Amino acid sequence: MQDMLVRLLTLPDAAPQRAALAEKGINIRRCNPFEAHILEDWIAEHFSPRWVCESRVAMAHQPSGCFIATKDSEILGFVCIDATARGFIGPMGVSEAARGQGVGKALMLTGLEQMRSLGYVYAIIGGAGPVDLYKRWVGATVIEDSMPGIYADILPNPVK
16 A cells, blocks of 8 residues: 655645534544553554554654544544654544544544644655545545555564
């Protein structure tokens, strides 16, 4: 999967997306450090041990570089910034039950807004999966010849 580039100067406003979700009882917020173990368990259950590692890096920032979507104190999704490398957004994931409600878009926009507030002009979506989705949501463009990029020579997961 190739990397994608997002121009943060033309980023759509995330506030309307968050407001629409708030009407459904879904909250987009920064994950608190004292919740890190809960988020890690959730990521491990729904996604990948590698993503747990990346979330730890994002959670170590002050303030936290991890944003979550919650409803009734349950995690629906997350996004990390500056985890894999500086200037990268991701990993990002939304539970299967919450997909199609705008949670992923709100998380992506919120993370990118935070990156812009930190002074970034561009952000990289590393090893982008849903390329067409990112093009629609934030105008991301594929970075040619970016594969495998930072994800080359990855250590294998141990067999259990």
